[in-house]
Amino acid sequence: MDNVYNINWRTFIILNLPVFLRKIKSIKLLEVFFKPVVLLHLEFLEFRRQALYKVNHNSQICYLQAVLNDSFDNVQRRIIIRNAILREPLWFYEPEENKPVLFYEESDNKPVYFREESEFIGDGADFLVLVPIDLKPTNTQEENALLIKMKAQIDYYKLFVKNYIILWV
CATH class of the missing domain: 3.30.460 (Beta Polymerase; domain 2)
Known part of the structure; x- marks a missing residue:
């Protein structure tokens, strides 16, 4: 499929010229005229390459x-x-609730650090x-x-x- 976009511009010019105009000067002149088209084609190929790269990659x-x-x-x-x-959250309970993790009272005045x-x-x-x-x-x-x-x-x-x-x- 990639071969569809590969164009040999010199061959394209020569094959589309009538046989009696296939002289070196006329070929060179047409190559100069086709230079902007060739540059646009190269930009297109680069854009296509980038677009295919983006399409082939996702958030995985x-x-x-x-x-x-x-x-x-x-x-x-x-x-x-x-x-x-x-991290799973730590739940704090009052001592009266008889649960596994106890929280200190303000009167103790000493903070407890459970995680670094x-x-x-x-x-x-x-x-x-x-x-x-x-x-x-x-x-x-x-x-x-x-x-x-x-x-x-x-x-x-x-x-x-x-x-x-x-x-x-």
Whole structure:
């Protein structure tokens, strides 16, 4: 099917010329006239390639990961997508209720920490995009530009209702 779009423009010009006009000068002149058409055809082929790429990729993790690696880490392909860690909520009860987790009284004046702060990294996100620290630019402006490009790629392919966090690992 791809052969339909591959055109040898020189052959096209020669075959469509009457035999008595098939001289070098007339062929060269027509090649010059066809130059804008050839450039438009090349733009069309590039657009077609990009469109087929977009159609062949979707929001599945394997495809989204492939898109990110194609764009930002084409050689080593180290960008990984993981599901966020969803924590079950802890329910607190008063001592009189005789339930498993007790909450302290204000008179005790000592807070109780049930989870470490690092355990809440995945909060609010459906998946995590883990980008190697080697890909992080040293300049803040370049880092912001990279993150904007990466977010644009992810937002194009991900489902609308999904949230994500990009982490440097």
